[in-house]
Amino acid sequence: MxxxxxxxxxxxxxxxxxxxxxxxxxxxxxxxxxxxxxxxxxxxxxxxxxxxxxxxxxxxxxxxxxRAIGYVLRADDLLFKRGIMWHRVVAVPYGRMQLIDINRGPVARALGLSELKFVTAAASTGVTIPGLPEQTADELRDRLVALAETRRVGL
Missing domain, CATH: 1.10.287 (Helix Hairpins)
Structure with missing residues (x-):
């Protein structure tokens, strides 16, 4: 990092x-x-x-x-962290993203929040970013889809 x-x-x-x-x-x-x-x-x-x-x-x-949940967009991947005692930091390369899904549960929806889920070929790298404002989740999904498409062209 x-x-x-x-x-x-x-x-x-x-x-x-x-x-x-x-x-x-x-x-x-x-x-x-x-x-x-x-x-x-x-x-x-x-x-x-x-x-x-x-x-x-x-x-x-x-x-x-x-407060322990966060993400950062880097040049080639998205870095996600969470956890207090058991810290988890996952890097998801843009070119490996196959599906970016937005979920809104009843409580989160009432609070205007969404969760963004990334699906890759490897099941163990599934990442879910909870607690994003709906507009932020939509914008981030669109941005990540565009980044994934540009990275996939070279594969």
């Missing part, structure tokens, strides 16, 4: 999507514990305690997870 590269982060509104996902996870974790509490098993209440602690940790770390 070059020092002069400017990473572009996702929209701060994406935090809303992460919070909703964290709350839904918390509800599911707590709901799993309810039958064990009702059956009066010895681990029902401790499991609920663990579920609540995990839920709080997810909510507390949500802003940091959002």
């Amino acid at each position: 070059h020092v002069d590269e400017q990473w572009v982060g996702v929209s701060s509104r994406y935090l809303g999507v992460e919070i909703v996902a964290s709350i839904l996870t918390a509800v599911v974790l707590c709901a799993i514990c309810v039958p064990f509490i009702l059956l009066q098993t010895w681990f029902g209440w401790p499991a609920l305690g663990v579920a609540i602690v995990l839920s709080v940790v997810l909510l507390v770390l949500a802003p940091r997870r959002v």
